[in-house]
Amino acid sequence: MSNQASVLDNLEEVRAMIRRHKFNDYVFSIIGLIALMIGLLTLLTLFVDLVMDGYPRFTFEFLSEYPSRRAAHAGLLSAWIGSLLVMIVTFLSAVPMGVAAGLYLEEYAPKNWFSDLIEINVTNLAGVPSIVYGLLALGLFVYILDLGQSILTAGLTLGLLILPVVIVATREAVRGIPVAIREAAYAVGATKWQVVLHHVLHYSFGGILTGVIIGMARALGETAPLITIGALTFIAFLPPSPITDTPPFLNFEWLSSGFTVMPIQMFNWLSRPDHAFHMNAAATGALIIVVTLLMNGTAIWLRYRIRKNIKW
Amino acid sequence: MNTATQVLPNQTELKISARLAKNVRRHFVERVIEFLLMLAAMSAVATTMAIVAILLYESLSFFEHVSIIDFLTDTQWTPLFEDAHYGILPLVSGTLTTSAIALLVAIPIGTIGAIYLSEFASHRTRETVKPILELLVGVPTVVFGYFALLFVTPLLQKFIPGLPGFNMLGPGIVMGIMIVPYISSVAEDAMRAVPMSMREGSYAMGATRFQTAIRVVTPAAISGIIAAYILGISRAVGETMVVALAAGQQPNLTFNPMESASTITAYIVQVAMGDLPHGSIGYQSIFAAGLVLMLMTLIFNILGHLTRKKFRETY
Structure with missing residues (x-):
């Protein structure tokens, strides 16, 4: 009798234990969700904080005026134009180089120590702190190559910085293309380069674009390397226009012009003790966040679309 | 014919x-x-x-x-002063303190997040949450600097009276939240690489999801999870704008997070903002500081990749 009672007792205990453990599962799944939400909540708080601090400056004048000693009249004109011009150089330097490197590593590179060396370098470069690229640019571009503290230097620096991003994105996009596509092209007599250019590159275009957009968004928000090369913070002029009304309609003087970019302007306003300038910094921050989030959002959406539409 | x-x-x-x-x-x-x-x-x-x-x-x-011995042992870093001292230790202590705070924040949140994503979340949740984490990675660091200086520090000052406007705690916490996505994504990859049969074995013995996650999956993926932590350290050490804005510019040999101190990266920014002549000792000092920074991140990166490789070879 007593034996049976103890079994029953035990059964109750076991049931209690199961309930307890199931409860633990439940508790943990809530804790896990909260942990993941912390990031999102921070992002929301950050954005709301910026908008609340900076909304008086959300005016058209803020985008059309030069920086000024008086906070209420200071604007972003030279900074957003500087950002735009630097981005052009970054795009033109990083994208062809990165895509070519990615294609070489996936399509051409033999399996030997040399390819391994390149691979290790790409992985390593992705982990180098951005400010070290700034030191490289200061020593190499500014002084040894004597390019000065110019838009060209800044664009090339950021180009080097996002090169690993473009290379990795290209490689991943190219790797996803089935061998059958390549074999079909070879079968009708295409050379290797024709296969790569007309088929591999064509089909991986979306994937590469995703990586390029993410890289450009990163370059747009990057501050430290540009401060390191000595970007000026108070620029009350615009670089010479790249497009002229006399032939050949293009002008390259802007490349050697001094510049400032949006994140540096924000940093400059933020490091002033006068609180009136903090309002400008907040408005700039809100603008930078909106632009980078839009870019990253587009990239993520694009990748999702591509994944959904792939029907090999 | x-x-x-x-x-x-x-x-x-x-x-x-x-x-x-x-x-x-x-x-x-x-x-x-x-x-x-x-x-x-x-x-x-x-x-x-x-x-x-x-x-x-x-x-x-x-x-x-500057002799290497002075560089490594002197406790003051004042290259721009009349009485110049070139001891890297105060900058290293600032860097390590802010990184340690960042890790104290990022490791628990990142690990729990990774366990949740890999073991608990439904496919739908995972597909929603991961892009959001990616968006967080895309936010420029100068904006996080604003957040640390003008939102987190004033908030902390309400709880900790006497906290100076520049301190290492605020930027450390913000940096921690910044590196959570890095840690959780690498750790999640490691946990997802654990074969399903190990989980099924555990479930067959009557273990719950939580028990399986903690006692089977986590130990099996531990080297990948540690690799995630190490890569997180390397991120924190190299982070610049948040500490340059919110941690202060005064080199200070201390590990007290309530104090203000400069980091290696913040020092480079500070010098670059001024106009130092090319070839001067101040100009060269940022390269020496950069070399130390590069070596620190390189060591962590190599360690991280080695541990990561190790877990890949297990299965």
Whole structure:
């Protein structure tokens, strides 16, 4: 009798234990969700904080005026134009180089120590702190190559910085293309380069674009390397226009012009003790966040679309 | 018929030689293109070599003026003062303190997040949450600097009276939240690589999800999870704008997070903001600081990749 009672007792205990453990599962799944939400909540708080601090400056004048000693009249004109011009150089330097490197590593590179060396370098470069690229640019571009503290230097620096991003994105996009596509092209007599250019590159275009957009968004928000090369913070002029009304309609003087970019302007306003300038910094921050989030959002959406539409 | 056979070979011969010439040209173009693509790939190697060369070159000039022993043992870093001291320790202590706070925040949140994503979340949740985490990675760091200086620090001052406007706690916490996505994504990859059969074995013994996650999956993926932590450290050490804005600019040999202190990265920014003449000792000092930074992140990166590789080979 007593034996049976103890079994029953035990059964109750076991049931209690199961309930307890199931409860633990439940508790943990809530804790896990909260942990993941912390990031999102921070992002929301950050954005709301910026908008609340900076909304008086959300005016058209803020985008059309030069920086000024008086906070209420200071604007972003030279900074957003500087950002735009630097981005052009970054795009033109990083994208062809990165895509070519990615294609070489996936399509051409033999399996030997040399390819391994390149691979290790790409992985390593992705982990180098951005400010070290700034030191490289200061020593190499500014002084040894004597390019000065110019838009060209800044664009090339950021180009080097996002090169690993473009290379990795290209490689991943190219790797996803089935061998059958390549074999079909070879079968009708295409050379290797024709296969790569007309088929591999064509089909991986979306994937590469995703990586390029993410890289450009990163370059747009990057501050430290540009401060390191000595970007000026108070620029009350615009670089010479790249497009002229006399032939050949293009002008390259802007490349050697001094510049400032949006994140540096924000940093400059933020490091002033006068609180009136903090309002400008907040408005700039809100603008930078909106632009980078839009870019990253587009990239993520694009990748999702591509994944959904792939029907090999 | 006869004339035809006499003429035809001639024509085909011509065609063949033209085709062969075309083939040679095509072959040549192919080789040139391959060479150009290889040059592009070599740019990665060239960049690494250029970074190392520039840092070493300027640092060597720096160490002509400053002995390495002073650099590693002196407790003051005042290269721009009249009475110049060149001890890197205060900058290293600032860097390590802010990174340690960041890790104290990021490791628990990142690990729990990774366990949740890999073991608990439904497919739908995972597909929603991961892009959001990616968006967080895309936010420029200067904006996080604003957040640390003008939102987190004032908030902390309400709870900790006497906390100075520049301190290492606020930026450390913000940096921690910044690196959560890095840690959780690498750790999640490691946990997802654990074979399903191990989980099924555990479930068959009557273990719950939580027990399986903690006692089976986590130990099996531990080297990948540790790799995630190490890569997180490397991120925190190299982070610049948040500490440059919110941690202060005064080198300070302390591990107290309530104090203000400069980090290696913040020092480089501070010097670059001023206008130092090329070739001066102050100019060279940022390269010496950069070399130390590069070595620190390199060690962590290599350690991280080694541990990560190890877990890949297990299954």
